[in-house]
Amino acid sequence: MDSFSIAALVSSTSSVSQRAVFGAGEIRSLQRTTAAASQGQPPLRDLATLADLLEKAGRDAEALGRALGASSAVAERLREKLRDALAAGETMMAGLGKQLMRLEASSLASVYVSYVHRQQRVVLAYSDLFQYYAQIVALPSKEHQDQRLDTKDWHHLTEAATQAAHEATQPPNTIMTIRASGPDDTTPPIYTAPASQPDSPSPEQDRGGFGSFVSSLKAMVSSVLPKPDPLVCALCEACARGDTRLVQGLLDQGANVDGRNENRDTPMNVAIQANQIDAAALLAAAGADVEGAHGAAKLPALFQAAAAGHTGMARMLLDRGCDPRQAAPHGGKPYFYDVVDRGSVDGARLLLQHGCDAGTTNGSGQTAIAAAVRRDCVPMVELLIAHGAQIHGTCHSSGGSLLGGTKNVDMVRVLADAVAERNLPVAHLLLGRGARGDRHTLAGQPLVVAAIRDRQLPVRDKTELVRRLLQRGAKGTATDGGVPALRWALEQPAGAGAGLADVVALLLLHGAEANRCVMNDKTGETALLYVVRSGRAAEAGHLLKHGANPNEGGDGKLRSGGTPLPSPLVQAVVRRDADMIRLLRAYGAKLDETMLEFARTVVEQPQIYETITARPVRGGTSSSSGRQSAGLSMQGEMSSRAASPPPAYETVLS
Known part of the structure; x- marks a missing residue:
């Protein structure tokens, strides 16, 4: 085992924990300086909840670090996932900490409560993810660790964290409004960076104790993190609001069109997130980079817009020459695959109309249609098929069929999951496109019996699913635990006076x-x-x-x-x-x-x-x-x- 890489991971968990504690400390300090009457009112009430979640995330990150230090074996794949998750968590905590440093009792009225709520969700998502990783690290063998990385629980937690992080970047992406004012005429307002003020002792410094610790952390963070350009921050805020007059004025004053704000977003990223087409057009005309994969989305501008479903924005970028076939510089994966994988049907449709290949694969050879099936996105699957995607085409480097397996996820398992989760549109689509109905769940139960025994599935839906499974090869004589499917159907409660008479008839028709x-x-x-x-x-x-x-x-x-x-x-x-x-x-x-x-x-x-x-x-x-x-x-x-x-x-x- 690479002890250095484990030590680096432990160091990352410590950094995440410290940043979480720092953010919570900023809020606790604000609580102590705010009147008691305001404690239960928004936004302070919401900030208090955020502090609780930050403290929990700090504890979970510490527990993960202890688990890593005590582990005798950590799988290589797990180390890679941990490195990515901790890096993302640290970036998120750092950005949030900088926002919380702006809080003062006198500025609470300017706090965006929606921003606080989104930060609550992302902190909780990463806290849950750290907890789960600690459980995986504690497993005795690398094989068991790898297996846990293929479970639905892991996929759910990572997708939840990714989605929450993406939502956290949506406008407003600062904790308080940035006010810009100017004369009410046609002249673009002049932006002036605030003059630096001499530092004055804060109440924290006088109190000592925990306040002194927070102040020390604040000083350390401020010295390490780069300071964003005030002009760029103002430009990003103007783009988020769609204030084209201010955008043009800031560009004329020399604002860096490709600079980064405190959240590491470029003005173009912010304009796309807010779907401000006119502001994005001004940035593009000023030479903004539209080919680089910047921001939280990690996609070039065209594909970021398409993945968000902002088709008007995407059309504007296409008109300005963006290449819909652009691929990642490393690995050559077309960015169109990411649009499909993120479930934007409208965005994918627009790109297909401009020449993207419905048979696109990622760096591992998995097809876009397999990704759409895995996401249970029936409209996307239908769209790709309509544009020529092959349902029986290969979907990974081993050459397997889409109906034979996807990367790490067998198609039988996809169908079994669809049946178990009552995702009937996907189940019907798979069966209609060639999936076999005589398969079993991972527990060995015939799918037809699983459908019959599901008491939460409405009778009409159950009957239709059983009919399709039988049409695709399920046996009317199927048994589960030695009990025939016919008996399971007869023993189900009647419900609405209809019972499962039609299911009984279907089973008898197919050999029961x-x-x-x-x-x-x-x-x-x-x-x-x-x-x-x-x-x-x-x-x-x-x-x-x-x-x-x-x-x-x-x-x-x-x-x-x-x-x-x-x-x-x-x-x-x-x-x-x-x-x-x-x-x-x-x-x-x-x-x-x-x-x-x-x-x-x-x-x-x-x-x-x-x-x-x-x-x-x-x-x-x-x-x-x-x-x-x-x-x-x-x-x-x-x-x-x-x-x-x-x-x-x-x-x-x-």
Whole structure:
């Protein structure tokens, strides 16, 4: 293990922790100098929450450093991820600390509360990420560490941190407003840098203790970080507001068009983030760099605008000669891939219209369409396919198919995740484009059973998903833990009075065996007996249509305890279920003198006796087609029954 690189990481965690503590200290100091009546009011209340989060982030960064120091093995890939995360976290903390240094009790009215809220989210996101990395570092082997970097939890946390960091750069990207004033005429205002004032003792210096520590940290940070040009800061603020008159005036005064503000953003970055097209046009006309990958987005201007969905801005940059096929200088990855990976359908559409290749790959050979599938972005997948992307094309350097796998993520897993997360548009898209329906979840459960057993999936959506899975090769005979899919479907709660009758029909149509599905292993109760006892006529009709024995239980078979099984017809009579009786008789349920006597003397309902003795309405039982037609006609006559069923047959006979 490279001890030097680990030591560097530990040093980075210490730096992040110190910056977090410094930022929290600035807020705590402000709290101590502010009237008690203002403590629970915005923005001080929001700043107090930010201080809490900064202190938590400092503790989490320290814990990560301790875990690194105690670890005997840290995977190379994990070290790279840690280096990137800590560098991003340190940059974020440094920028935030500089903003917090501007706070004074007299300036609270000028604080942007939206800025504080965005900083809360980004600090919390990095705090959670540091916690997760500490858990990974504590794993005993490099193999286990690498595996944890492929989990959904890791991807979720890193994406959350990246997204929060990106949102934190959106205007307003300073904690307080920068006021610029000038004469109300056509002359651009003159910007004058504030004159330096002699330092005066602050209340912190007099108090000593923690205030002195904060002051020392402030001095250290101020001496290390470069000071932004005041003209550039003013230019960025003017771009964020879209004040073209002030933008032009500052450019005329010599403001650096490619300078950086306190957040390390160029004026062009700020104009694009705020979607200020006219301001960006002025910057471009003044020679602003539109090809370099600057700012938090790390993309050239055209692709930053497209990734943000600012198509008007992107068109302006295209008109000024920006190349939509531009690629990164290292690795040659087209920046168009980043637009797709960030999910901007409108931006990707515009670039495709200007010549970008829908089959674009990144430096590892993964296709843009695979990235869109991984992000669950159905409109993006459809857009890329419409522009020629190949769903069966290779998607990584090993030459695998998109339906065989993506980089580190097998397509089967993508489909399984879509089913598990109820992301039906993506699941339908994958199945429609060739994904197999007979696959399993990572836990080994058939996807069709996973869909059936998902009680949070609405019945209509569940039915459609099961239909598509079966069409793409899922088996109606699939089992989970030895239990057939048909039993899982029959055991699901009815819900809205509809149940899963259509799912039962689909399974039977695709090979599920009506007579071999046992609902109770101890009693031997069959599927037909189960639905008749439950009064579920629609499911009974489907089972009978696909060959269920209407005389099951009346053929001498015994329960495991030695008592005979009641026939479906007996169950229907016990329930006084006239519709079910007619259905069973239509499919050939046998009637004997014992049954007639039971119906006449025990049930004591003349209409039930009349129903059971009536001539069966069927189109002939000599052929299965005749029986199926009769069953369907009987199902059409069935209505919901409000009467409560009587005691079970066994109880009546006893």
